[in-house]
Amino acid sequence: MTTNISSGGRAKCELSFTVNGERRTVRVHPMERLLDVLRQELALTGAKEGCAEGECGSCSVLMDGALVNSCLVPILQAKSANIVTIEGLAAGAQLNCLQEAFLDFGGAQCGICTPGMILAASHLLQRNPQPTIGDIREGLSGNLCRCTGYVQIFDAVAKAVQFKART
Amino acid sequence: MTSNRIVGASVPRKEGRDKVTGRAQYIDDMTLPNMLYGATVRSRVPRGKIKKITFGSGIAWNEFVIVSAKDIPGKNCIVLIVDDQPCLADGIVNHPEEPILLLAHPDRHALPKAVDTISIEYEPLPAVFTIEESEEHREIIWGKDNTFKTYLVEKGDIDGVWEKADYIVEGEYRTGAQEQLYIENNGMIATYDPERGVTVWGSLQCPYYIHKALMTLCNLPADKVRVVQMETGGAFGGKEEYPSMIAGHAALLAIKSGRPVKIIYDRMEDMAATTKRHPSRTRHRTAVTKGGKILGGEIEFAVDGGAYTTLSPVVLSRGTIHAGGPYYWPNVRIRAKAMATNAPPHGAFRGFGAPQSLFAMERHMERIAQVVGLSPIEIRRRNFLQPGQTTTTEQTIREAIDLEKLLDRALELSNYHAKKQRFSKDNRMGTSKKGIGVAAFLHGAGFTGSGERNLSSVVDVEACADGSVRVLVSSTEFGQGTKTVLCQIVAETLGLEYDDVTIAQADTGEVPNSGPTVASRTVMVVGKLVQSAALGIKQTLTTSGALERSYSPAEFRTACQNYVAAHGTFRSSARFEAPSDVFWDDEKYRGEAYAAFAWAVYVAEVTVDLSTYSVSVNDLVALQEVGKVLHPVLARGQIVGGIAQGIGYTLYEKVIWQNGRMQNSQMTNYIMPTSADLPPIRVFFEEMGNIHGAFGAKGIGELPMDGPAPSIINAVEDALQVRFDAIPLLPEDIFEKLATESISKSGPHSAGGVQSQ
Numbered sequence: 001m002t003t004n005i006s007s008g009g010r011a012k013c014e015l016s017f018t019v020n021g022e023r024r025t026v027r028v029h030p031m032e033r034l035l036d037v038l039r040q041e042l043a044l045t046g047a048k049e050g051c052a053e054g055e056c057g058s059c060s061v062l063m064d065g066a067l068v069n070s071c072l073v074p075i076l077q078a079k080s081a082n083i084v085t086i087e088g089l090a091a092g093a094q095l096n097c098l099q100e101a102f103l104d105f106g107g108a109q110c111g112i113c114t115p116g117m118i119l120a121a122s123h124l125l126q127r128n129p130q131p132t133i134g135d136i137r138e139g140l141s142g143n144l145c146r147c148t149g150y151v152q153i154f155d156a157v158a159k160a161v162q163f164k165a166r167t
Numbered sequence: 168m169t170s171n172r173i174v175g176a177s178v179p180r181k182e183g184r185d186k187v188t189g190r191a192q193y194i195d196d197m198t199l200p201n202m203l204y205g206a207t208v209r210s211r212v213p214r215g216k217i218k219k220i221t222f223g224s225g226i227a228w229n230e231f232v233i234v235s236a237k238d239i240p241g242k243n244c245i246v247l248i249v250d251d252q253p254c255l256a257d258g259i260v261n262h263p264e265e266p267i268l269l270l271a272h273p274d275r276h277a278l279p280k281a282v283d284t285i286s287i288e289y290e291p292l293p294a295v296f297t298i299e300e301s302e303e304h305r306e307i308i309w310g311k312d313n314t315f316k317t318y319l320v321e322k323g324d325i326d327g328v329w330e331k332a333d334y335i336v337e338g339e340y341r342t343g344a345q346e347q348l349y350i351e352n353n354g355m356i357a358t359y360d361p362e363r364g365v366t367v368w369g370s371l372q373c374p375y376y377i378h379k380a381l382m383t384l385c386n387l388p389a390d391k392v393r394v395v396q397m398e399t400g401g402a403f404g405g406k407e408e409y410p411s412m413i414a415g416h417a418a419l420l421a422i423k424s425g426r427p428v429k430i431i432y433d434r435m436e437d438m439a440a441t442t443k444r445h446p447s448r449t450r451h452r453t454a455v456t457k458g459g460k461i462l463g464g465e466i467e468f469a470v471d472g473g474a475y476t477t478l479s480p481v482v483l484s485r486g487t488i489h490a491g492g493p494y495y496w497p498n499v500r501i502r503a504k505a506m507a508t509n510a511p512p513h514g515a516f517r518g519f520g521a522p523q524s525l526f527a528m529e530r531h532m533e534r535i536a537q538v539v540g541l542s543p544i545e546i547r548r549r550n551f552l553q554p555g556q557t558t559t560t561e562q563t564i565r566e567a568i569d570l571e572k573l574l575d576r577a578l579e580l581s582n583y584h585a586k587k588q589r590f591s592k593d594n595r596m597g598t599s600k601k602g603i604g605v606a607a608f609l610h611g612a613g614f615t616g617s618g619e620r621n622l623s624s625v626v627d628v629e630a631c632a633d634g635s636v637r638v639l640v641s642s643t644e645f646g647q648g649t650k651t652v653l654c655q656i657v658a659e660t661l662g663l664e665y666d667d668v669t670i671a672q673a674d675t676g677e678v679p680n681s682g683p684t685v686a687s688r689t690v691m692v693v694g695k696l697v698q699s700a701a702l703g704i705k706q707t708l709t710t711s712g713a714l715e716r717s718y719s720p721a722e723f724r725t726a727c728q729n730y731v732a733a734h735g736t737f738r739s740s741a742r743f744e745a746p747s748d749v750f751w752d753d754e755k756y757r758g759e760a761y762a763a764f765a766w767a768v769y770v771a772e773v774t775v776d777l778s779t780y781s782v783s784v785n786d787l788v789a790l791q792e793v794g795k796v797l798h799p800v801l802a803r804g805q806i807v808g809g810i811a812q813g814i815g816y817t818l819y820e821k822v823i824w825q826n827g828r829m830q831n832s833q834m835t836n837y838i839m840p841t842s843a844d845l846p847p848i849r850v851f852f853e854e855m856g857n858i859h860g861a862f863g864a865k866g867i868g869e870l871p872m873d874g875p876a877p878s879i880i881n882a883v884e885d886a887l888q889v890r891f892d893a894i895p896l897l898p899e900d901i902f903e904k905l906a907t908e909s910i911s912k913s914g915p916h917s918a919g920g921v922q923s924q
């Protein structure tokens with residue numbers, strides 16, 4: 001199994017944090033993984049489990065502005081944090097420029113790495129609004145994609161930068 | 168139709184919006200009320216008799232649903248080609264990780280401990296782990312002689328060529344196992360009720376393979392089994408056959424418990440227990456003239472199939488047919504065999520046997536070039552297949568393919584000659600050596616030989632009440648763009664907008680059996696069927712008078728709405744019919760192996776660092792002829808993605824085996840390329856015109872898997888002037904080889920395996 005943290009029969013605690021701008025309160029075991037709390041308690045299934053050991057980045061979310069692997073974060077650490085998941089990126093029906101660019105330039109194939117990849121790209125652009133291709137390669141190297149060979153993901157991020165500059 | 172509006176344009180992926188917003192529903196995102204979680208108790212030994220199973224103490228076993236082979240309502244096997252693989256081991260195990268028992272519990276956290284407390288005593292039996300051990304027959308572990316399947320291809324008079332040869336060139340080449348490593352692990356949910364039977368939802372490639380397997384396993388009629396594909400997070404062949412096993416397990420637990428059951432593998436279980444690419448060994452013995460012409464040769468191709476037959480005969484078949492590469496063999500004998508070992512069965516993985524035998528062919532061409540004293544370019548030029556010539560299976564090349572032109576363009580795009588010259592000069596100094604290598608290859612699209620005829624695929628296209636048109640196929644989307652391209656074909660065929668066409672979820676309760684989504688057949692074979700079914704819709708509308716001969720998309724929508732309002736929704740079907748002039752002899756393994764081949768030349772440039780022994784790929788030019796490119800963005804994505812997997816296959820991804828079990832079944836110790844590891848991959852298409860698929864498209868998905876390994880290893884040899892004949896090639900392998908070479912001082916030109924006559 002993916003975790004040796006058992007919640008069976010152990011004490012639960014109540015804690016609150018902000019997810020995609022909304023304040024949420026959950027009652028869970030304090031060592032429950034943030035990934036499971038998002039997916040199971042809050043039905044935010046955009047973050048995926050690919051490896052459960054911090055290798056693949058498909059569980060990436062933003063926590064207080066930092067990109068974290070939510071499979072490695074015990075929920076206790078997320079107490080009072082401000083969390084953004086892929087579900088919080090689009091404004092209603094309006095896609096964010098990265099989402100738009102991933103859609104247009106082939107950044108998503110099977111899509112399983114896509115939520116994590118888009119969040120990693122968004123984190124990169126926050127720190128570095130004008131990244132070079134080298135910066136993009138480096139910035140996304142914590143997120144594995146088995147489908148695309150990354151080239152079209154780089155294309156998409158580069159286009160999103162241009163797109164942002166225009167608007 | 169002269170100019171296409173939609174085919175050839177990069178329209179947005181049908182399910183793309185859901186994927187970029189995180190709304191796409193994969194199997195682990197789905198929950199049913201009252202659902203249990205399932206887990207699998209597996210064999211820890213490679214081969215043995217099960218003596219005793221003990222359920223440990225400290226577990227509330229009464230809370231668990233437990234299923235063993237005794238609970239199987241039907242036949243205990245996973246039906247595919249030969250029914251030798253049990254769903255649950257019954258008394259005997261034949262490989263590590265073989266499923267023995269199933270558990271289910273409402274709390275998924277309760278499962279790992281329960282699985283761990285079950286102890287199984289075995290009476291060990293001697294096991295076999297390599298092709299060589301298997302062919303020694305000291306231990307018979309499968310059938311009469313450990314052999315799942317053999318093929319013999321014979322063309323011309325091979326026994327007569329040896330005395331005419333100026334050179335006889337021999338070589339042996341090996342490839343390792345490779346994990347598909349889709350980022351979404353395998354998973355299934357099953358429900359059962361006596362009225363409706365079994366329904367499973369899951370991550371899968373072939374709904375009707377599972378449908379058939381469940382009918383036999385659960386002893387249910389066709390209408391009491393339903394298989395639904397969820398969004399699937401990568402497959403690459405890895406979700407072709409094993410999902411039938413997981414679906415079977417979930418179904419057995421659901422039948423016994425009467426509750427929905429979800430089984431999701433974690434990464435370790437997925438890597439250790441499910442299929443991988445077949446390890447292989449290829450031996451070549453080739454008769455060549457002084458001028459570098461191949462007179463003929465013997466090729467022996469062997470794959471390690473693991474413990475049960477599964478898809479090995481078909482993988483072997485593709486590897487066999489591709490073993491001669493894109494060259495003309497006037498005389499040839501190919502002997503191929505799939506051998507049993509006590510490892511989990513190896514299975515489908517993009518390329519399906521061809522990357523293995525093509526690696527051997529393209530490495531062997533280098534050796535022939537060295538022996539004859541020609542350049543790697545010239546030796547290929549002199550042996551390329553020409554239109555009108557026949558392949559090793561005596562299939563006449565009818566396409567106007569020009570491989571020399573393809574080669575020349577690839578050399579130009581990669582600046583091959585200038586680089587080759589510069590590297591050989593620069594390499595005299597320093598500890599970093601550069602090299603450049605070429606590989607030429609082909610990949611057959613669709614099922615081999617009589618496969619498509621036997622499949623007899625069916626597709627439907629439906630006219631809907633809102634005036635739109637819906638495609639119904641069992642072809643699945645797992646990233647390649649199936650949904651998008653099939654909708655493009657229909658929109659183009661009917662003169663509609665892309666958004667006027669939708670596609671149904673692959674659900675056996677609703678879609679006909681259009682065959683499995685494998686073998687690069689979807690666009691070429693299913694696409695063509697979808698095109699003719701779409702024409703059926705148009706015909707119904709025009710003959711009824713609802714639609715004029717020439718119309719706008721809006722007029723079509725109105726006509727469709729009116730017709731459906733009056734007569735109800737209607738479907739138009741198309742079924743595959745083999746062209747009558749296609750000849751294939753399954754006995755002699757001779758004839759038209761594939762409806763079409765895609766052709767390619769790849770050029771790789773590498774640097775080998777002699778202080779770390781690591782190889783980095785600096786440039787990879789991929790030029791291919793795949794017929795008409797229907798969607799440039801998707802096509803390029805397929806090529807680049809396949810090349811990235813091919814680079815992993817060549818330089819990074821090594822499965823470490825111990826007693827038939829994968830030791831490095833984690834992403835931390837089985838290394839796939841990251842975004843920082845890959846070179847610029849430059850993709851080019853050449854359209855030489857082909858009449859087979861819809862709008863002239865051929866298969867594309869598997870081709871890019873064939874080229875990276877030989878082009879990169881050829882480049883490594885160019886850099887170091889030392890021969891490497893096995894992949895994966897990791898720094899430790901280079902270190903070891905260089906250490907032995909420097910002792911024996913034998914370069915590639917003096918190495919053994921060559922006889923001059």
Ligand code: FES
Binds near residue numbers: 048070
């Ligand atoms: S699942 Fe968290 S990094 Fe892979």
Ligand code: FES
Binds near residue numbers: 144
């Ligand atoms: S799109 Fe499939 S893993 Fe990235």
